[in-house]
Amino acid sequence: MTTLAANKPAYDGQTLDLTGKSGARAFRNTLATVLITLAFVLALIPLLWILWTVISKGYNLLFDAGWWGESQRGITVRREGGGAYHAIMGTLIMGLITALIAVPIAILGAIYLVEYGKGTRAAKVVSFMIDILTGVPSIVAALFVYAVWITVFGFNRVGFAVSLSLVLLMLPVVLRSTEEMLKLVPDELREASYALGVPKWKTILKVVVPTAFGGIVTGVMLGLARVMGETAPLLILVGYSKNINLNPFDGFMGALPTMINQDRTELALEPAADRVWAAALTLILLILALNLLARLIARFSTIKSK
């Protein structure tokens, strides 16, 4: 106590009078409570407003069987009808290809960081590069793929090019979350496996990865949810098609974000507006479903560290 008391003069300006609750202090406390609660309410308003807008304007078409099974083929902005099948499939196909490319690299990369490269300079470089990749704006990722895929190689604008750019955005998300999960796996498990003479790679594949599996899947879902709503790569790397095209290597391809983008300038027309909001709601539901699934998996598969 004496040493602390000796320090006192240095902080004289900050001395708090904590004897009794003066009116001013009580007032400041109440004010802070009010402001902090207000900040929270303020943050919730746009969320509820957006959800309300999208749901109230978009729910109608979702009950239409045609919405889930038909495309927009031959349907103009002034005409009702058609569905979002082409766009939903496009979003799913491009998302799936992205995941197929990004997930193995991400998981192996995380295994490298946690199991092989731990503490080495090379691992630090990799880790730093992942940080850079995390910050790459989607438009830059799209521009890069444009530069390689179209300008250098001379390929066409197709769905696969979009997937390539989405890989850049999904990779760091999945890699980081996998890394976190692998780090949570207790060392005792690894040591027990090594002690039984199991080689390192089998230990990783049969002990470490299965233990962290739930968390890895969660990361994959969150990564997928993140890239499915991206619009910028779609605008640059693939044209929007109203027809059903399930081939990511040939021709334009519909996707939910570009379906919204297609009709957003014609919102004065009712059929177009209906479709825009219904597509928006479909997209939100798709992403929300992935998120909820991820949360659910995470809840049931947390690693118990004693």
Next chain:
Amino acid sequence: MTESGVEPGATAAPEPDRKLDLGPVGHLGDRLFGGLARGSGGLVVLIVAFVGVFLLALAIPALADDRSSFLFSRIWEPGGAEPRFGIAALFYTTVISSIIAMLIAVPIAIGVALFVTYYAPKRLAAPVAHAVDLLATVPSIIYGLWGILFFAPILRPVIDGLDGALGWIPVFEKPLGDNVGVVFTASVVLAIMILPVVTAISREIFQQTPIAHREGALALGATKWEMIRMAVLPYGRSGVVSASMLGLGRALGETVAVLIILSVPNGNDPWNPSIFAGGETFASKIANNAAEFDSPEKTGAYIAAGLVLFVVTFLVNSAARIIVDRSAPGGKRPRRNRSAGGAAAKEGAVA
């Protein structure tokens, strides 16, 4: 190990002539799998290097042909025989919209994070946190649509008010007309979009404030707010700063929401620095003109702009990372705490 036949009690000295035989050791598998893992790590490095090198390689020829100063010119005419393009206007709009977004989002995010960690009833805290995280899952194109159609009109009185009070400063001067697709509107929507990022990280940091700091303050009779001001905020300061930087990085690169909201000024209009005028950011400019990527010359100009955006976001994000690494709570050197929070706590102990 029974097979080694060492008697219990005898020291288990390694016997070189009696090796454990565990069957095939699987060096090949290890080498293969380890190689794959290393390869993936290397691939990540290669990808990032490729992004930089390719963008640079395609931007350089265009930049060499640029007849105006790339960094300081506001003209954007990459077509034509004498291409002239500069990023000054794009840079201005990108940076000012992101900074305004930060000014709005950061205080609210701190409030929300404090609410979730220290004010909300225990049982509500988790669902409430998830609700804010939901904001991050709304795709940006929906933010853009909602922003321009529903949110922008309610900003009109705010714009008029700011124009009335501060209109003598060019930045706040409202041009004629009732355009709401302006930089200010884009900024507010950007603020909403980065709110969940900043909130999530701040929340995590605030939660980690050592319980001894908090209880110490409370035990001395501090009110809840005083406890937060003396213990929680100083402890979380660096975390909040880096969270804000990450939010800033997000705002700088946001494309579609800005693209939908911002009205592009007429080519003949004089440049207007006002936040109540339209404009274009790096990202919105590139996305807006995707159809123009028909000659290597023009594409090069847009790629050069993209490269600048890449560099700027890179700098901002690495700044955030450096701050986190240097002063993460529980990290090596929580320097700030000692000078601010720790001192206040000590001071309280004396009083």
